[in-house]
Structures are given as C-alpha cells and as structure tokens.
Amino acid sequence: MISFFKKDFLVYWRDRKEIIISLITPMVLITVLSLALPGWVENSTKSLQMKVAFVNLDDEETGLQQIRELLSQQTLPQETKDLLGQQLEQSAPAGLFKQVLQEDSVKEIVTLVELDNEEALRRLEDGQIDALFTIPEGFTFAVLNKMLLNEGEGSEILITADDGSLQVDVLKDIIGSFTRTLNLQAAIRHVSAGNPDLDADRLMADSEIGGREIVPGVKIVTSFQYYALAISIVFALMISVTVSSKAIAEKREHTFERILLAGSKPVNYLSGKMSSTICLSLAQLVIVLLLSHFIFGIFTDRSWQFWTGMAAVLIIMSVCMGALSSLFTALVFRLDDQAASGISFIAVIIAGSIGGSFVPVYVLPEWLQAAGEWTPNGLGLSVLLKWLQTETINDLSDAMLKLAAFSIISFGLAVWIFPKRGRVQ
Template structure:
C-alpha cells in the first residue's frame, strides 16, 4: 500500500510539472503531425517505392530479352517499376548521374552461354547511394530470375539423365517438353517482388510516425525516472523516507510504480489524442495495443531503476537523455524507417527495446495475431522486471 502512495505522489509531481507535460505529451503530438504529413510521400503509402531502371544489354540474347519483357516489364509490377532501355553504357551512366534513373542494369555479352550448366554471367548494377531501396529491388529481380533459371537447368538435366539411364521413352522428346515447361516457369511474370502488406491493412505515414513518436517519448521516462530517484538521494528525501516505518523495498518499488503509472497514462492519452486529432487508426484489437503498451511501459520503468542504480548525479542522466535516448530513437526507427538502414545497422537495432515496441504497434495496425506478439510482450516485460530487481537490490545496498 505504501508503494502505491509513493507512486501516486511521484505521478502528481510529474503531471503538474508544466515543462514535463509539454515534453512528454504535447511535443510528441506536434512531431507526429509534422513528420506524418511531411514524409507521407517518402513512405509511399501505396506499396513499393517507384523505381526507374535503366537497362543496357551488350548483345542480343534470348534470355536477356525474356528477362526484360517477362520480368522487368511484367504487368504485376508495371505501376511501380519502369524500364528505360539505352544503347550504351555511357548513356546509362549519364542518366544515373542526372537522376533520370534510380538504378542501372548492364547485361554482359553471351549472358546465357553456360545456361545448360545452370549458370549466368554476373550482371552489373550501377547504383545511386541515395536510392538504396531501389537498388535492392533491382537486385532482387535479378537474383529471383537467376535462381529460377538455375532450377530449370538442373531439373531438366536430372530428368534427362534419369530417362537415359532407364532407357525408357523418347529422351529427346521428353527433354524438349520438360525444358519448354520449365523455361516458361523461369520466365513467368512472377517477378519475385509483390506489393502488399504483412497484415491485412497498409500502414500509412501518419500511423507510422504516431507509433514512432510514442515509443521515443515513452523512452524518456527512463531518464526522468532515474533523475527523480537520484534527485531524492541528493536532497536526502529518500533517507528521510527510510527513517519512517517504510521498508526500502516499498520505497523503491513505489518509485518504479510512479514511473510506470505516468508512462501508462502518457501512452493512453497519446493514443486517444492521435486517434481523434489526426485520425490515426491504431488497429482493430484494443487488447493487443494495450498489452504491448503496458509491457513496453514496464520495460521503460524498469530501465529507469537500473539506470538510477548506476549513476551518481542528475547531470549524467541529462547526458543520457540527450545522447542515449536520441541514439536509441534513431536505431529503433523513430526518425527513419528501419528498412532503409544497412543490414549491419538493422541487426544492431535489435538491442533497442523501442524497436520491438514500434514494430509491434505497426503489426497491430496492419493486423496480426497474438502468437506473433507474445514473444515480444514477454521479452519487454521480462527485461523490465529483471531491471527492477537488479536496480532495487543495488539501490538498497547504496
């Protein structure tokens, strides 16, 4: 009971702090409105980013023509991928330099001369560093085509070899039929890239940045909660509390519950405000949203206890808030979508709890199941509880 009294006291102090109210509630709403509106085109709410591919083949080859007409110019992706055929490498490089194309593809001479062995010569990609996503799309199209050609060649060879060994049937006729059928599969319109969503619905830019700003500003509770504890240690408020008939565990758990209560109310107010002010759809399952939000709040509140246990003054907490939180926000996708990061940075981002909270909120918006969310819910909650235990034990000994 005493823990809840301390928690309520801490909550009232933070809620009545005008500067803290602006920082924790109004600022994320303002940034959501700005980023959601300004960057809606960047996220391309319709599907794949528009990609213009410059195409140059050094000679005439049956497979090069198939690749261009049946893969790059397939009707399934024609709204997202446009192909501009050029007559020389120089023209291709010039168009890329002038930003007339996003990526260039150069098909070498005799591209398919080793096709019977399931091999194609290496295709050269000319890329613009600023168009990394478009380059990945072009690379995916090439690799998808190559893998299907390779499968076709090996399958045909295997079938013909088996027939020859068994000496049954007309080997040449069967080989011709199998090769024709498999070639049709290899050059089919299934390009390897299909537009769509992971869930049932597409997430808009406003939805994305609403979730991104929510997880970022909830993260600030880590330093705010830690500063509260360190500040009360400096002013000896905690020492006076411990002279009362209140155990140290009750006091420290009260500090944790105070941060948790503020984070949960901040979460609820932000979700309601963005829904009615900006029309943000947070998904059809309110229970999923609530459970993920609470588990993330537990994680953040627990980390505040852990940080408080290892710092000695409020200035250190300010530095962590200014640099550490911003770094986590960038890694977690609050500034730019994670998929635009290099592969190495995407792996590093897995250490950021806000990254898992953000992806969970986006999954809920697009429509997902509890089975997909449960591992993240358990991980966030466990991280928070473990942090509370370690932080409480260390603070008590201090």
C-alpha cells in the same frame, strides 16, 4: 509500495510543464513530421525489399524426359496422352516459379540473383543476401508426377533465411501463392481431362500466377501511423528519465534520507518509481495514440484483434519504461547527479535514434536497424509496425517475451546497483 507510487505519480502529475511536454509536444511533432516527411515512410515496398538467391539443383530437361517416358507407358487414351504431352511443355514448375519471381510486382520487392548452392549459403552467412530459394534435386519430375499423374509425394521449394522476419513471411507467401495456383491448375486439368465441356484454358486464365496477391494481408504503413507510434514511444521513454530525475531532488533536498530513516527498503522505493512510470507512460501512449487516431484517422477500420494486440504491446512497453526508470533512479544514487543525468539522457538519445523514433528505421543501415531492435522502443516500434501490416500473432508474442525479459533484467539490475545499505556516502 502504494505510498511510493502515489507520491511519485502526484509529483509528476502536478508538474504542468512535464504534462504539457509529454502530451502536446508529441502531437505537434507527429503532425509536422508526418506532413513534412511522408516519402520517408510511405514507400510501400521499401520495408519489404530483399536480395534473394535462386539456387536450382534440379535438371529440368531430365525431369521432363522422365515424365514423357512415364506418360508413354500409361494406359490412357491417345488423345489424353497428347493433351498432357502438350501441357507438359508449358508446365515445367521451376521455370514457372522463376517467371513469377521476374514479374514487375515481385521485382519491386525481390532482387533475384542466380547462384550455386555453396556461394548462396556463403553470401547468406555474410549478410549479402537475405534469403535463398532452393529448387531441390528431382523437383520437376516429382511435381509433374504428382500434378499430371497424381503419383508420388510431390516436392517443395525451400526457403533458407537467418531469421523469421517480415520479409521471410512474404517469401513464404510467394511460394504459398505459387503452389496454390499450381495445384488449382493441376486440379482443373484432371477434371477437364475427363469432361470435354470444361474449358481448361479459360479456367486457368482466371487463376493467373502472381500479381498483388503475393503479399497477402500486408498493409502500407502511412507516415501518420509511423510517427504516431514512433513519437509516442520515445516520449514514453522520456517519462522514464523524467520520473527518475525527480530522485535527484529527493537526494538534494534530503527527502530520501527521511525515507531511509523510516526503514523503507530500496526495492519499495524503486517499485514506486517503476509503477508510477508504468501508469504515466501508458496513459501518455494511450492519450497520444487515441488523439492521433481521432484527429488523423490513423487506425480506421481495424478489428478488435488489432486493438487488443496493440494494447498488449503498449502495456508491456510501459512496464519496460517503468523498469528503465528504476534503473535510471538507481544510477542517481550510485553516481553523482550530473553523470547519472548524462547517462540517462544519452541512453534515450541513442535508443531514440537507432530505434527509429526520430527518423524511420528504413533509412538506417541494416546493422543499426538490427541494433535498434535491442532497444525497448525500437523493438516495440518494430513489432507494432509489423502488427499494423500483418496482424501476425507470432510476431507479437516473440517481441513481448523479449520486452518482458528486458523489464525483469532492468529492474533486477536497478536493485543490484542501488547502494546496499541505502547510506548516502
């Protein structure tokens, strides 16, 4: 296999035209597209926008009434009872949560519609909404009972969504932030109730609900970052086609016949294509991204964890490109040259388009965005964009598993469709 790798690597490496295309062209495109179309990418909230249903199963008035009755039965000083009674009116948690959702900073991301449970579930199923918040039955009583009287188990706002996307993570963060603030306020009230020196109102004012903190850790993707990733990935995809197209010359010039006569197995031949494409596409990705970084400063102030995660994705993506190259090579030997080239070229154009390599995925319809994540370049780009924004390891591992599965299936398919006895019929 090493002989095949070396041969395929050198044949590509010494093709100066291909080297220039795979290194210079991406740099030019990254510069031009990033400067010409920054608005397509740098809308910080566009990528997070979502429609969310608000389903309230709770009877807030009944809950408040139950708490009032409980308070009156407590053996607390009358002064404390009065204070808690006043706070009760301002502390209805479902109402507070709704207020958070109606703040401007949240409205940029979340379009809220109030629905009953059945309708909300139906719309979620139809894809008309992305998620739903459910305030469960008895929520007000359970939360206030825990907050004010430190009794019971409390309650939780529920999120229902189809998949674990970045948007869902953001919704979880909104609830998390709301819950933390509510807990903090409850703690302050508990402490201040027994300590007249503490000014509970001032302390609570410092713990405002809402604001930018609702999307913690999500960074804006710049147009240079987007296009550096998108363009370098699509050019890596093109390397898989170029390496496989060398097989046309091997077929036409009968070098492949020599290989057959030497008794080489198809799997060795295809492994050569795959391994050389892995190295070439990885080198191309690394060079273009590092050049972009040093010229445009696209990944400044990033942690070692970020670079490690990105390196892992680039490696597995290169393996994918290698597997694709072996599949395209097998097509050359299964079909006639023009048909094989045509199929490979069309596959790259389609994958590039729906995978967000030519225009940002955000401008594509949702179904095309979903289809794009079934392409290796689309999935790779999507996971790298998420990684840029959140550095969440779970996002990486899922996508890397999918890319690994894609590589295994593609290489297996290549070996399967390669002419069995290697005869040139």
